[in-house]
Amino acid sequence: MPNRRKHPRLRFDIAIDIESGHSLYSARTRDVSEGGVFVKTRAPIKVGTEIHLRLNLNGEHIAAMGEVMWQLDDSSGRRVGIGVQFTSLSPYATEVLRRALQAHIHAPEGAEYFEAAMR
Numbered sequence: 371m372p373n374r375r376k377h378p379r380l381r382f383d384i385a386i387d388i389e390s391g392h393s394l395y396s397a398r399t400r401d402v403s404e405g406g407v408f409v410k411t412r413a414p415i416k417v418g419t420e421i422h423l424r425l426n427l428n429g430e431h432i433a434a435m436g437e438v439m440w441q442l443d444d445s446s447g448r449r450v451g452i453g454v455q456f457t458s459l460s461p462y463a464t465e466v467l468r469r470a471l472q473a474h475i476h477a478p479e480g481a482e483y484f485e486a487a488m489r
Contacts (some may be wrong), residue, residue, distance in 0.1 A: 379403040389422040390415050399425075404467060408457040409463050415452055416440055417467065423454065427470035432463035 397411040435458035
């Protein structure tokens with residue numbers, strides 16, 4: 371199956387808050403790209419749901435809107451995470467995200483994962 375992603379993703383463990391309807395969840399990311407994020411969460415957020423995200427990138431906080439594109443469940447059927455595509459990101463947030471990803475690429479763990487993702 372070909373990789374349909376437009377942006378390479380990096381393994382990047384950061385704090386993220388998710389607002390869906392009247393619910394607020396705090397979670398961690400598994401990986402991040404300029405196009406979206408995988409969030410490690412058991413939150414009952416369905417595919418197709420529009421959500422508001424707040425990310426803490428190296429001490430800078432950005433907000434984004436996103437859509438849940440897929441969910442990952444473990445072998446027992448329990449939710450372990452969601453894949454979110456960014457649908458709205460301000461120019462400022464885009465720049466902060468790019469800087470954080472570039473800095474992470476140059477960190478040993480980021481460079482290793484980036485090279486593997488590009489193969």
